[in-house]
Amino acid sequence: MSMDRREFLKIAGSSTFLATIGIGAGWILSRPGEFLEASQFLQTKELLKAKQWAMVVDMRKLKTEEDYKKVIDACHRIHNVPNFDNPKDEVKWIWLDTFEHAFPGQESEFMPEQMKHKPFVLLCNHCENPPCVRVCPTKATFKRKDGITMQDLHRCIGCRYCMAACPFGARSFNYRDPRPAIKEPNPEYPTRMIGVVEKCTFCEERLAKGQMPACVEASNGALVFGDISDPNSEVRKILNTNYTIRRKAELGTRPVVYYILDIPTSVVPGGEGNV
């Protein structure tokens, strides 16, 4: 096939153009989306600042059913989370599940009974590389520079792509009108409408007022919250001195909720008795 100069330039030009589009598209798709400053939407003097908020759940300190109930109720009450008594339409921001369901693939038949059956406190992992933010077609789910994964309930179109993308089942969709299912509405916090996705926000509204998240406050020290990028923070100190695990860390979403397991030390030779 012969080709004149003009033809060659035409093909070379259009190939370069297509390659540029391809590389550009690849670059865009590898981005997690844009990050916003916390101060961009809540201007308060008391705002607690951090480079990367994180949470440690110390399973050793959660003992009775009451301990769990307090944590969950604290969140669900102040955030007007509806209760439908129906798993199909369920909305939840913080909830309980067993080790084998929270950490699928990590369980073993012979693990200590106490670990097998003790419920874990689960919530949004506020991943540093969140798939929900990457897939959202309207930026309704976005990332703050302090590490909080946020949800704009007024922009959400209810496509539920984020629910398909979240590996932690942390997102709930309002399949029904939530308002009649809220027992005691909290007038300080907005209720939601039909057809939008919601989830834990690390209590950004409380951080703005200089308060710790509600679940942390109600946990008697079992849930610890702080800036993981600060070496002197409590969360960092705990992480430096304890063995912690994260849910599905192998997926690379970089969750920032860490768990200290409640391992019965009495079974370890030389370990302290723990009855």
Next chain:
Amino acid sequence: MFEKALVGSKRYWTWVIVLLAVIGIGFITYLQQFKLGLGITGLSRDVSWGLYIGQFTFLVGVAASAVMLVIPYYLHDFKKFGKIVILGEFLAVSAVTMCILFIFVDMGQPMRIMNVILHPTPNSIMFWDSVVLGGYLGLNIIIGWATLHADKKGTRPAAWVKPLIYLSIPWAISIHTVTAFLYAGLPGRHFWLSAIMAARFLASAFAGGPALLIILALIVRKFTKFDPGKEAIQAIGKIVTYAMIANVFFLLLEIFTAAYSSIPGHTHPFKYLYFGLEGHARLVPLMWASSILAIVSIVLLVFPSIRKNESMLALACIALFVSLWIDKGFGLIIGGFVPNMFEKVTEYWPTLPETIITISVWAVGFLILTILYKVAVSVREETAGIELEH
């Protein structure tokens, strides 16, 4: 040319009125969903996409399949497709319209649909899917209308149509690739996290779409004076055969990787779909029906002597279409959600309102198809005998 859709036989009008009635029932049901929310569907926290998104995915394939006529006709000068290519383009228009409607009825806040355009988000595959689908709809309306208009006047289509036709070829591939990327890039959804997803989507599209086209061409020939051509139908039959074999092959590749590796995340969805998991087996009969129909269709298609018999070809195409509809319009989506992110099984089954809305969206598609085919057929009946030259 549109006036041709306004005159027709009694049979034509009866069919149009039946479709309008179905659409009406569906619209009333949708108003109910609009008011009460998607809680009236079978969708749940665990299975958050279902029949609607399944139909969307399946129909993107039907739309993309027009390219199987465009490539032979426009790139290889396969003249026999001259008369049928317009049926493919108009099928694409109808299919993309249904896709858009299925996305719309699946949305929790449909009135905010413009947010996708007002807040364009290039890191979201869904944003790109809306771009390519919208573009593909536009391309096929323009190309179909322009070529048909030229036929009516007995002239060649304007020079600007050709580049659009060439553009529509990679564009058709793109709509189904991007749709596969919706699923194939999600961490934690093992069933979808497969590099062959886009290839499998295209193979199933190039089998299912042309199979539907064969059925439609046979219907058109039966009820009108327009004959898309025996040889054209046979040629499409060959395309369907190859594509279906490729599709089944790709599915077997997926099954091999899951089964031989025995990684629980990869095997569980297949176990759920084909054998049931933890006592839940709602989709098992459907998935086996799909497998059996796939084998039946391949057996009927692969032997030229059987395929050449048009009734057998029609039977094969119906079996194939139903098989792919189950596999892609239902199993593929549900399999991604079962078991859920906690390795627990929550089953899904569409409710009555959901089914009615789904059927009525199909009715909208058939109505558009009927009107467009009526126009195309009326033009072709007038120009019968005149050699087409694009």
